[in-house]
Amino acid sequence: MSKVICGLSVSVDGYITGRDPGPGRGLGDGGTLFDWYGSGNVPSRVFSGFRLSAPSARIFDELASRVGASLAGHATYTDSNDFADGAPHPTAPLVVLSHTSFPPANDRQTIVSTGIADAVQTAKDRAGGKDVGLMGGVLVTEALKAGLVNELILHQIPILLGGGRPFFHELPHHIRLSILEVVAAPDVTHLHYQVEGATETAEAAR
């Protein structure tokens, strides 16, 4: 069954961007969050142009290979110039969640404006039996509230950014995690968690 996973680059103080992100400057002043994509000498098998350290390449490619569809919050979408160039994933189609409807930037995109459960189900339908990769801190928090996230991966960068957009927002209750894997690579620590008690289907979350 298709799982819902979220792996984001995050500072030690919990930010997925630096200060002042916006269209065309998706990490604000926190550009160092993505340095590990190019700081090694092992080419990614999934993302051309990425050269990672050996431990990071193994983890990055395992996760990227699992993704059959991406699901992004609208802010991630606009700050990445609507992914009009075909990103964020070389093969997976993109679903975007917003409260409003608007035309997609290309035919690999689907805009959903009917809530998080519909967005996750749409992404699962597009994923061809593979997993759904979430992008955006507000979005992943909404999915956690709905019990729809199976795994969280924090690619934790050794920096305190001091401000920016947080990975996690307030939740109405505790959510327990179990540790699947922790790998310390040269410039990033990969923290892979399973979310306990996740709902198996988006229908059940409605």
Ligand SMILES: NC(=O)c1ccc[n+]([C@@H]2O[C@H](COP(=O)([O-])OP(=O)(O)OC[C@H]3O[C@@H](n4cnc5c(N)ncnc54)[C@H](OP(=O)(O)O)[C@@H]3O)[C@@H](O)[C@H]2O)c1
């Ligand atoms: N460090 C990393 O690895 C990484 C990865 C991805 C993204 N980012 C960065 O993260 C930033 C964006 O993250 P973010 O947390 O600010 O925002 P986000 O989660 O990407 O998007 C939030 C928006 O998504 C829509 N949305 C979310 N939940 C919804 C719901 N339940 N129903 C309807 N619409 C919903 C809303 O759009 P509307 O306002 O249109 O209704 C909301 O304003 C960007 O700057 C991006 O570059 C970093």
